[in-house]
Every structure is written in structure tokens, then in C-alpha cells.
Amino acid sequence: MFKHLLVPTDGSELSRHTAAKAIAFARETGARITFFTALPDFPVSFSEGYGITDPGTRARLVASAEAQGRAILDPLVAAAGAEGVAASAVTTACDMAHEGIIAAAGAHACDLIFMASHGRRGIGALLLGSETQKVLTHSRIPVLVHR
Template identity: 40%
Template sequence: MFKRILVPTDGSDITAHAVDTAIQLAKVHGAELLTLSVMEPFPYSAVSEIQPVPPQEFLDAQQRVATKRVETVSAAAAALGLACRAHTVEALHAWEAIIDHAKNEQVDLIVMASHGRRGVAALLLGSETQKVLTHTELPVLIVK
């Protein structure tokens, strides 16, 4: 049924449940597994001379963190005998990067975690998962 499954990761414990689910689904369906970690761009400001961290140092740190996140997913997949293609991208909005990546890679299922916020917290904080759900036509499986 599914040929390509994308599981975005932010490295959180909650995302680990989505990763486990995506790995199991990929195994059951004989699907290709992809993972993605989105890096934040450098927060440039008008007063660039007083930035606490130089841009390249910030970007290098972001790349190290993102790479570690996708390597963790790839290792979990490999432990169960499944290959995983890992990608990192820089984007202002993670939800847009996830949708764009899913389209570019011709993914037919996105597996994401939900933090389970309700009420005012959900309204004020929103979520990348919610934004992916409302802006994509691809199937999205939400893991709580």
C-alpha cells in the first residue's frame, strides 16, 4: 500500500514513538523509509555586530544536531534490518520543509508525532503537525 514513508524528527521522546511506528509500517509494507530534520536558519538582525554566536558557528551546530537526529532514526531502522534515507534541510518553517520534502521525494505517507496539546495551549502554540495536516493533501498518520 505505501511505497515511501517520511518520518520527520525533532529528536524528542514524543517523536521517537512516531519513528518506531514509521519503521514498523515500512517493514510491513516493504516501503522505503525516509527521515528529515529541519534546521533553523541563522537569526540575522539589524545589529549583526553584536550577535552572541557567529553565523557559521550557529549553522555548524544546527547541522550537527540535525545530523544526529536523522542518524538516530537510521540506526533504529537498521537495527530492524531496514534502510533509511536521511536528509537535513534549513527552513524558516519546519512544516513547509516537511511538505516540500514529501512532494519532492514522492512520499505517499507522512508519519508525525503529536504533543497532544489541548485547549488554549493548542490554540496559542499551534504545532508543526497541525500545520502539515492543514496544508498537505498527502496522507498523514499522527502518533500520540
């Protein structure tokens, strides 16, 4: 049925738990996994034609974010491998996490997005928003929400 899962993660305990469930699901169905995390996009700031920060600042910020992304993703790839599940990891810099998730699923030919939901309701959901809800609303790829 599903052969390639995209599993977005933000490194939280809930995301790690969901990744473990995704690994079990992939093992049972023979699917492979692409783990994904969205990195912050660091635009270059200019004021009257001059950079506000020194030229190396953006590069250092990007390198730091990429290292944090690897620290989140590499253990998940290793855990999947230990369970006999083929897995890889990708990061993308993006302004909106849900857009990055949907784009990554399409770019990597995933046929299911397997993601967590914090389960916020009421005013918490209204104020904080929900990346999962945004993915559900905008994705053309099926989404499995694990709670």
C-alpha cells in the same frame, strides 16, 4: 500501498517513539523511510550595510545546527537498518517547520508523512500551535498521525 514514508522528528521522546512505530510500519509494508528534521534558518543580519556579527558566526551556527540534526537522525537511520528497513535522513533549514516537512516530502517523492502529535488541546493548542495540525491542513500528501 505506501512505499516511501517521510518521518519528521524533533528529537523528543514522542518523536523517537513515533519513529519506532514508523519503522515497524515500514517493515510490515515494505516501505522505505526518509527521516527529516527542520533546522533553524539563520539569516544574515545587516545594519547600515555592515554585518552585525563577524562573518564566521553564521557558519558556526549552521554547522552546530547540522551536527544537532545528525545527532537526532543518525540513530534513527541505524535503527531502521537494524530492522531491515531502507532509510535515509535529510535536514532543511526553514523558518516554519510545517513548510519544511511538506517540502521535504515532495522533494523526496514520499507518499506518506508519518508523524507524531503532542495531542495538545484547548488553550495549549491555541497558544503553542501544532506543527502536525499545520501539516494536516496544508499537505496534499496523506498524513498518518501517531499518538
